[in-house]
Amino acid sequence: MADASDSQSNPPVDPAPSGPDGERKLLRLPDLDRLIGLLRARGFRVIGPTVRDATIMLGDIESAAQLPSGWAERVEAGFYRVERRDDAACFAHRTSPESAKRHLFPPAQKLWRADGSEDHPQPVVEDRSTAPRLAFLGLHACDLAAIAVQDKVFMGGAYVDHVYATHRRGALIIAVQCTSSAPTCFCDSMGTGPHLDGGCDLGMTELIEGGEPVYVVHTGSEEGAQLLAGLAPPPASHAQVVAAEQLVAEAAAHQKRRMQTEGIKDLFYQNYENPRWEEVARRCLTCANCTMVCPTCFCANIEDGTDLSGRLAERRRRWDSCYTLDFSYIHGGSVRYSPMSRYRQWLTHKLATWIDQFGTSGCVGCGRCIVWCPVGIDLTEEVAALRMSARAS
Ligand code: SF4
Ligand code: SF4
Known part of the structure:
Protein backbone atom coordinates (compact mmCIF):
# COMPACT_ATOMS: atom_id res chain seq x y z
CA MET A 1 0.00 0.00 0.00
CA ALA A 2 1.23 3.45 -0.88
CA ASP A 3 1.94 6.01 1.78
CA ALA A 4 -0.78 8.64 1.67
CA SER A 5 1.83 11.26 1.08
CA ASP A 6 2.62 9.86 -2.35
CA SER A 7 -0.69 9.42 -4.11
CA GLN A 8 -0.47 7.23 -7.18
CA SER A 9 -2.69 6.08 -10.00
CA ASN A 10 -3.30 2.49 -10.97
CA PRO A 11 -0.91 0.93 -13.43
CA PRO A 12 -1.82 1.28 -17.10
CA VAL A 13 -3.64 -1.59 -18.76
CA ASP A 14 -1.28 -4.28 -19.88
CA PRO A 15 -2.78 -5.96 -22.94
CA ALA A 16 -1.37 -9.31 -21.84
CA PRO A 17 -0.88 -9.10 -18.07
CA SER A 18 1.09 -11.87 -16.48
CA GLY A 19 0.29 -12.92 -12.94
CA PRO A 20 2.65 -14.57 -10.50
CA ASP A 21 1.92 -17.86 -12.25
CA GLY A 22 2.22 -16.25 -15.67
CA GLU A 23 -1.20 -17.39 -16.81
CA ARG A 24 -4.77 -16.48 -15.96
CA HIS A 254 -14.66 6.70 -13.16
CA GLN A 255 -14.18 7.39 -9.46
CA LYS A 256 -15.91 10.65 -8.65
CA ARG A 257 -14.33 11.36 -5.30
CA ARG A 258 -10.63 11.96 -4.76
CA MET A 259 -8.44 12.73 -1.79
CA GLN A 260 -5.61 15.16 -2.40
CA THR A 261 -2.91 13.69 -0.19
CA GLU A 262 0.08 15.92 -0.97
CA GLY A 263 1.21 17.71 2.17
CA ILE A 264 -1.73 16.30 4.10
CA LYS A 265 0.11 15.95 7.42
CA ASP A 266 1.11 19.60 7.43
CA LEU A 267 -2.39 20.61 6.46
CA PHE A 268 -3.72 19.02 9.65
CA TYR A 269 -0.86 20.03 11.91
CA GLN A 270 -1.19 23.67 10.84
CA ASN A 271 -4.98 23.81 11.16
CA TYR A 272 -5.95 22.70 14.65
CA GLU A 273 -7.84 25.96 15.13
CA ASN A 274 -9.40 26.20 11.66
CA PRO A 275 -13.08 27.33 11.89
CA ARG A 276 -14.04 24.46 9.53
CA TRP A 277 -13.90 22.09 12.52
CA GLU A 278 -16.75 23.99 14.20
CA GLU A 279 -18.78 23.89 11.00
CA VAL A 280 -18.56 20.10 10.61
CA ALA A 281 -19.12 19.58 14.34
CA ARG A 282 -22.54 21.29 14.02
CA ARG A 283 -23.58 18.37 11.76
CA CYS A 284 -21.69 15.52 13.46
CA LEU A 285 -23.84 13.46 15.86
CA THR A 286 -20.75 11.79 17.42
CA CYS A 287 -22.60 8.51 16.82
CA ALA A 288 -19.30 6.67 16.06
CA ASN A 289 -20.74 4.92 12.97
CA CYS A 290 -17.76 6.03 10.89
CA THR A 291 -15.31 4.35 13.25
CA MET A 292 -17.37 1.15 13.51
CA VAL A 293 -17.54 0.64 9.74
CA CYS A 294 -13.97 1.80 9.05
CA PRO A 295 -11.83 -1.24 8.19
CA THR A 296 -8.73 0.25 9.86
CA CYS A 297 -10.06 1.88 13.08
CA PHE A 298 -8.88 -0.14 16.05
CA CYS A 299 -9.93 1.64 19.26
CA ALA A 300 -11.02 -0.80 21.94
CA ASN A 301 -11.84 -0.82 25.62
CA ILE A 302 -11.04 -3.42 28.24
CA GLU A 303 -13.75 -4.44 30.71
CA ASP A 304 -13.39 -6.63 33.78
CA GLY A 305 -16.42 -8.31 35.29
CA THR A 306 -17.49 -11.04 37.67
CA ASP A 307 -20.57 -13.22 37.92
CA LEU A 308 -23.12 -12.48 40.66
CA SER A 309 -21.41 -14.83 43.12
CA GLY A 310 -18.08 -13.10 42.63
CA ARG A 311 -16.52 -16.50 41.91
CA LEU A 312 -15.84 -16.15 38.18
CA ALA A 313 -13.97 -13.18 36.77
CA GLU A 314 -13.50 -12.33 33.11
CA ARG A 315 -11.63 -9.75 31.10
CA ARG A 316 -13.18 -8.74 27.77
CA ARG A 317 -12.13 -6.44 24.97
CA ARG A 318 -14.79 -4.52 23.06
CA TRP A 319 -14.61 -2.13 20.14
CA ASP A 320 -14.75 1.46 21.26
CA SER A 321 -14.48 4.76 19.43
CA CYS A 322 -12.70 8.08 19.81
CA TYR A 323 -16.18 9.61 19.38
CA THR A 324 -17.40 8.46 22.79
CA LEU A 325 -16.97 10.73 25.79
CA ASP A 326 -15.79 7.84 27.93
CA PHE A 327 -12.99 6.92 25.57
CA SER A 328 -10.84 9.88 26.55
CA TYR A 329 -12.00 9.95 30.18
CA ILE A 330 -9.06 10.44 32.49
CA HIS A 331 -9.26 11.39 36.16
CA GLY A 332 -11.88 14.13 36.49
CA GLY A 333 -13.34 14.18 33.00
CA SER A 334 -13.05 13.63 29.29
CA VAL A 335 -10.10 15.11 27.41
CA ARG A 336 -12.18 15.64 24.28
CA TYR A 337 -15.37 17.10 25.62
CA SER A 338 -16.76 18.81 22.51
CA PRO A 339 -17.98 17.11 19.30
CA MET A 340 -15.55 19.39 17.46
CA SER A 341 -12.56 17.99 19.33
CA ARG A 342 -13.70 14.42 18.73
CA TYR A 343 -14.26 14.83 14.99
CA ARG A 344 -10.93 16.65 14.70
CA GLN A 345 -9.21 13.88 16.65
CA TRP A 346 -10.62 11.18 14.37
CA LEU A 347 -9.74 12.84 11.08
CA THR A 348 -6.35 14.14 12.22
CA HIS A 349 -5.38 10.69 13.48
CA LYS A 350 -6.68 8.95 10.37
CA LEU A 351 -4.94 11.17 7.83
CA ALA A 352 -1.95 12.68 9.62
CA THR A 353 -0.71 11.29 12.95
CA TRP A 354 -1.35 7.73 11.73
CA ILE A 355 1.43 8.32 9.18
CA ASP A 356 3.83 9.27 12.01
CA GLN A 357 2.75 6.28 14.08
CA PHE A 358 2.59 3.52 11.49
CA GLY A 359 4.23 4.91 8.35
CA THR A 360 0.99 4.79 6.39
CA SER A 361 -2.31 6.59 6.13
CA GLY A 362 -5.16 5.27 8.28
CA CYS A 363 -7.52 5.68 5.33
CA VAL A 364 -7.70 3.34 2.32
CA GLY A 365 -10.42 5.22 0.43
CA CYS A 366 -13.18 2.62 0.81
CA GLY A 367 -15.86 5.28 1.39
CA ARG A 368 -17.70 3.29 4.08
CA CYS A 369 -17.63 6.18 6.56
CA ILE A 370 -19.31 8.42 3.95
CA VAL A 371 -22.09 5.94 3.20
CA TRP A 372 -22.82 4.97 6.80
CA CYS A 373 -22.66 8.46 8.33
CA PRO A 374 -26.31 9.23 9.11
CA VAL A 375 -25.83 12.88 8.17
CA GLY A 376 -23.63 12.20 5.14
CA ILE A 377 -20.40 13.80 6.35
CA ASP A 378 -17.78 13.17 3.67
CA LEU A 379 -14.10 13.22 4.66
CA THR A 380 -12.96 14.04 1.09
CA GLU A 381 -15.18 17.11 1.20
CA GLU A 382 -13.90 18.05 4.65
CA VAL A 383 -10.25 17.80 3.60
CA ALA A 384 -10.96 19.89 0.47
CA ALA A 385 -12.78 22.49 2.59
CA LEU A 386 -9.93 22.59 5.09
CA ARG A 387 -7.49 23.22 2.24
CA MET A 388 -9.66 26.01 0.84
CA SER A 389 -10.07 27.59 4.22
CA ALA A 390 -6.33 27.33 4.98
CA ARG A 391 -5.50 28.96 1.65
CA ALA A 392 -7.94 31.81 2.24
CA SER A 393 -6.67 32.62 5.73
S1 SF4 B 1 -20.76 8.78 11.38
FE1 SF4 B 1 -21.00 10.96 10.87
S2 SF4 B 1 -22.29 11.77 12.51
FE2 SF4 B 1 -21.51 9.80 13.24
S3 SF4 B 1 -19.59 10.33 14.35
FE3 SF4 B 1 -18.98 9.85 12.25
S4 SF4 B 1 -18.95 11.85 11.22
FE4 SF4 B 1 -20.12 12.14 13.12
S1 SF4 C 1 -12.89 5.97 3.62
FE1 SF4 C 1 -11.07 5.88 4.94
S2 SF4 C 1 -11.74 6.67 6.95
FE2 SF4 C 1 -13.58 6.20 5.75
S3 SF4 C 1 -14.12 4.09 6.37
FE3 SF4 C 1 -12.82 3.90 4.54
S4 SF4 C 1 -10.73 3.68 5.33
FE4 SF4 C 1 -12.00 4.45 7.03
Missing part, protein backbone atom coordinates in the same frame (compact mmCIF):
# COMPACT_ATOMS: atom_id res chain seq x y z
CA LYS A 25 -7.35 -19.24 -15.48
CA LEU A 26 -11.10 -19.18 -15.91
CA LEU A 27 -13.65 -20.19 -13.28
CA ARG A 28 -17.43 -20.29 -13.53
CA LEU A 29 -20.03 -20.11 -10.75
CA PRO A 30 -20.17 -23.92 -10.23
CA ASP A 31 -16.37 -23.81 -9.83
CA LEU A 32 -16.75 -21.23 -7.05
CA ASP A 33 -19.12 -23.64 -5.36
CA ARG A 34 -16.49 -26.37 -5.62
CA LEU A 35 -13.86 -23.95 -4.31
CA ILE A 36 -15.98 -23.18 -1.25
CA GLY A 37 -16.52 -26.91 -0.71
CA LEU A 38 -12.80 -27.58 -1.05
CA LEU A 39 -11.99 -24.92 1.54
CA ARG A 40 -14.58 -26.24 3.96
CA ALA A 41 -13.29 -29.78 3.47
CA ARG A 42 -9.84 -28.51 4.46
CA GLY A 43 -11.28 -27.11 7.70
CA PHE A 44 -11.59 -23.44 6.73
CA ARG A 45 -14.40 -21.23 7.90
CA VAL A 46 -15.40 -19.45 4.67
CA ILE A 47 -16.40 -15.79 5.02
CA GLY A 48 -17.94 -14.10 2.00
CA PRO A 49 -20.54 -11.54 0.94
CA THR A 50 -24.17 -12.47 1.44
CA VAL A 51 -27.46 -10.57 1.67
CA ARG A 52 -28.59 -10.15 5.27
CA ASP A 53 -30.91 -7.52 6.78
CA ALA A 54 -31.35 -5.84 3.35
CA THR A 55 -27.59 -5.28 3.28
CA ILE A 56 -24.66 -7.08 1.69
CA MET A 57 -22.73 -8.30 4.72
CA LEU A 58 -19.68 -10.49 5.19
CA GLY A 59 -20.74 -13.74 6.80
CA ASP A 60 -20.25 -17.49 6.95
CA ILE A 61 -21.05 -19.14 3.66
CA GLU A 62 -21.34 -22.81 2.84
CA SER A 63 -22.05 -22.63 -0.89
CA ALA A 64 -22.00 -20.22 -3.83
CA ALA A 65 -25.80 -20.07 -3.60
CA GLN A 66 -25.38 -17.75 -0.60
CA LEU A 67 -23.39 -15.17 -2.58
CA PRO A 68 -25.33 -11.98 -3.46
CA SER A 69 -25.87 -13.06 -7.06
CA GLY A 70 -27.86 -10.42 -8.93
CA TRP A 71 -27.72 -7.88 -6.10
CA ALA A 72 -25.91 -4.56 -6.06
CA GLU A 73 -25.64 -1.62 -3.72
CA ARG A 74 -26.90 1.87 -4.51
CA VAL A 75 -25.03 4.29 -2.27
CA GLU A 76 -24.34 7.95 -1.68
CA ALA A 77 -23.32 9.98 1.33
CA GLY A 78 -25.64 8.85 4.15
CA PHE A 79 -27.56 6.49 1.84
CA TYR A 80 -27.46 2.71 1.25
CA ARG A 81 -29.87 0.37 -0.54
CA VAL A 82 -29.49 -3.07 -2.09
CA GLU A 83 -31.28 -3.54 -5.37
CA ARG A 84 -31.58 -6.02 -8.19
CA ARG A 85 -29.17 -6.03 -11.12
CA ASP A 86 -30.06 -7.28 -14.55
CA ASP A 87 -27.30 -9.90 -14.45
CA ALA A 88 -26.08 -12.53 -11.99
CA ALA A 89 -22.88 -10.80 -10.78
CA CYS A 90 -21.89 -11.98 -7.30
CA PHE A 91 -19.27 -9.44 -6.23
CA ALA A 92 -20.81 -6.04 -7.02
CA HIS A 93 -20.71 -4.98 -3.36
CA ARG A 94 -18.39 -2.09 -2.42
CA THR A 95 -19.44 -0.51 0.85
CA SER A 96 -20.71 -3.22 3.14
CA PRO A 97 -20.78 -1.99 6.75
CA GLU A 98 -18.66 -5.04 7.54
CA SER A 99 -15.09 -5.75 6.57
CA ALA A 100 -12.43 -8.32 7.41
CA LYS A 101 -11.85 -6.30 10.62
CA ARG A 102 -14.90 -7.91 12.23
CA HIS A 103 -13.31 -11.36 11.88
CA LEU A 104 -9.62 -10.59 12.48
CA PHE A 105 -10.27 -8.17 15.34
CA PRO A 106 -13.66 -9.27 16.71
CA PRO A 107 -15.97 -6.59 18.21
CA ALA A 108 -16.14 -8.48 21.52
CA GLN A 109 -13.47 -10.86 22.66
CA LYS A 110 -12.95 -12.68 25.97
CA LEU A 111 -9.27 -12.36 26.85
CA TRP A 112 -9.10 -14.47 30.00
CA ARG A 113 -11.17 -15.88 32.85
CA ALA A 114 -10.33 -16.96 36.39
CA ASP A 115 -12.24 -19.24 38.75
CA GLY A 116 -11.98 -18.13 42.40
CA SER A 117 -13.26 -21.45 43.73
CA GLU A 118 -9.96 -23.08 42.85
CA ASP A 119 -7.21 -23.25 45.49
CA HIS A 120 -4.81 -21.08 43.49
CA PRO A 121 -6.89 -19.32 40.88
CA GLN A 122 -4.92 -18.32 37.81
CA PRO A 123 -6.24 -16.39 34.83
CA VAL A 124 -6.85 -18.81 31.97
CA VAL A 125 -6.08 -17.09 28.68
CA GLU A 126 -8.51 -17.85 25.87
CA ASP A 127 -7.08 -20.55 23.63
CA ARG A 128 -7.49 -19.47 20.03
CA SER A 129 -5.12 -22.01 18.51
CA THR A 130 -7.97 -24.42 17.77
CA ALA A 131 -10.13 -21.84 15.97
CA PRO A 132 -10.70 -22.78 12.31
CA ARG A 133 -8.62 -20.94 9.73
CA LEU A 134 -10.51 -18.15 8.01
CA ALA A 135 -10.88 -18.07 4.22
CA PHE A 136 -12.09 -14.69 2.97
CA LEU A 137 -13.85 -14.72 -0.38
CA GLY A 138 -14.63 -11.50 -2.22
CA LEU A 139 -12.46 -8.92 -0.46
CA HIS A 140 -11.52 -5.96 -2.65
CA ALA A 141 -8.18 -4.16 -3.08
CA CYS A 142 -9.06 -1.53 -0.48
CA ASP A 143 -9.92 -4.34 1.98
CA LEU A 144 -6.46 -5.84 1.48
CA ALA A 145 -4.91 -2.41 1.99
CA ALA A 146 -6.90 -2.09 5.23
CA ILE A 147 -5.64 -5.48 6.41
CA ALA A 148 -2.08 -4.32 5.65
CA VAL A 149 -2.71 -1.25 7.83
CA GLN A 150 -4.07 -3.36 10.69
CA ASP A 151 -1.11 -5.74 10.31
CA LYS A 152 1.15 -2.80 11.14
CA VAL A 153 -1.02 -1.75 14.07
CA PHE A 154 -1.44 -5.17 15.65
CA MET A 155 1.68 -7.06 14.58
CA GLY A 156 4.20 -4.49 13.38
CA GLY A 157 5.65 -3.32 16.68
CA ALA A 158 7.21 -4.73 19.80
CA TYR A 159 3.82 -5.87 21.17
CA VAL A 160 1.90 -8.32 19.03
CA ASP A 161 -1.85 -8.61 19.53
CA HIS A 162 -2.38 -12.35 19.81
CA VAL A 163 -6.08 -12.33 19.02
CA TYR A 164 -5.46 -10.56 15.72
CA ALA A 165 -2.24 -12.45 14.93
CA THR A 166 -3.83 -15.87 15.39
CA HIS A 167 -6.70 -15.13 13.00
CA ARG A 168 -4.51 -13.24 10.55
CA ARG A 169 -1.64 -15.70 10.25
CA GLY A 170 -4.01 -18.51 9.37
CA ALA A 171 -6.13 -16.47 6.96
CA LEU A 172 -6.44 -17.29 3.27
CA ILE A 173 -7.67 -14.53 0.98
CA ILE A 174 -9.47 -14.85 -2.35
CA ALA A 175 -9.82 -11.27 -3.52
CA VAL A 176 -11.86 -9.73 -6.33
CA GLN A 177 -10.82 -6.75 -8.41
CA CYS A 178 -13.51 -4.08 -8.67
CA THR A 179 -14.89 -3.71 -12.17
CA SER A 180 -16.97 -0.68 -11.21
CA SER A 181 -16.71 1.89 -8.44
CA ALA A 182 -19.35 3.21 -6.08
CA PRO A 183 -19.80 6.99 -6.15
CA THR A 184 -18.26 7.08 -2.68
CA CYS A 185 -15.05 5.18 -3.57
CA PHE A 186 -11.74 7.06 -3.74
CA CYS A 187 -9.19 4.24 -3.52
CA ASP A 188 -7.55 5.31 -6.79
CA SER A 189 -6.41 8.60 -5.27
CA MET A 190 -5.15 6.76 -2.17
CA GLY A 191 -3.11 4.29 -4.24
CA THR A 192 -4.99 1.34 -2.68
CA GLY A 193 -7.18 0.05 -5.53
CA PRO A 194 -9.15 -0.99 -7.44
CA HIS A 195 -6.28 -2.93 -9.03
CA LEU A 196 -5.09 -5.84 -6.86
CA ASP A 197 -1.45 -5.49 -6.00
CA GLY A 198 -0.55 -8.62 -4.03
CA GLY A 199 -1.73 -9.50 -0.54
CA CYS A 200 -4.01 -12.35 -1.62
CA ASP A 201 -3.74 -16.07 -2.34
CA LEU A 202 -6.03 -15.91 -5.35
CA GLY A 203 -7.19 -12.82 -7.24
CA MET A 204 -10.28 -12.83 -9.43
CA THR A 205 -11.94 -10.43 -11.84
CA GLU A 206 -15.64 -10.92 -12.50
CA LEU A 207 -16.81 -10.67 -16.10
CA ILE A 208 -20.39 -11.05 -17.24
CA GLU A 209 -20.94 -13.22 -20.31
CA GLY A 210 -24.53 -13.76 -21.44
CA GLY A 211 -25.78 -12.47 -18.08
CA GLU A 212 -23.74 -15.04 -16.13
CA PRO A 213 -20.51 -14.38 -14.20
CA VAL A 214 -17.15 -15.89 -15.12
CA TYR A 215 -13.91 -15.25 -13.25
CA VAL A 216 -10.47 -14.52 -14.63
CA VAL A 217 -8.18 -15.81 -11.87
CA HIS A 218 -4.54 -15.35 -11.01
CA THR A 219 -2.60 -16.88 -8.16
CA GLY A 220 -0.79 -14.93 -5.46
CA SER A 221 0.69 -17.68 -3.29
CA GLU A 222 1.69 -21.31 -3.34
CA GLU A 223 -1.39 -22.23 -1.31
CA GLY A 224 -3.58 -20.36 -3.78
CA ALA A 225 -1.93 -22.16 -6.69
CA GLN A 226 -2.57 -25.54 -5.06
CA LEU A 227 -6.22 -24.68 -4.46
CA LEU A 228 -6.68 -23.58 -8.04
CA ALA A 229 -4.96 -26.70 -9.36
CA GLY A 230 -7.53 -28.74 -7.45
CA LEU A 231 -10.23 -27.23 -9.67
CA ALA A 232 -8.29 -27.95 -12.90
CA PRO A 233 -9.61 -24.81 -14.61
CA PRO A 234 -9.04 -24.00 -18.28
CA PRO A 235 -6.95 -20.95 -19.19
CA ALA A 236 -8.76 -17.64 -19.68
CA SER A 237 -8.69 -16.38 -23.26
CA HIS A 238 -6.57 -13.40 -24.20
CA ALA A 239 -9.77 -11.41 -24.83
CA GLN A 240 -11.08 -12.24 -21.33
CA VAL A 241 -7.80 -11.21 -19.72
CA VAL A 242 -7.75 -7.91 -21.59
CA ALA A 243 -11.46 -7.26 -20.85
CA ALA A 244 -10.85 -7.87 -17.13
CA GLU A 245 -7.97 -5.42 -16.93
CA GLN A 246 -9.85 -2.86 -18.98
CA LEU A 247 -12.84 -2.95 -16.62
CA VAL A 248 -10.59 -2.43 -13.59
CA ALA A 249 -8.89 0.53 -15.27
CA GLU A 250 -12.30 2.01 -16.08
CA ALA A 251 -13.44 1.51 -12.48
CA ALA A 252 -10.44 3.60 -11.39
CA ALA A 253 -10.97 6.26 -14.05
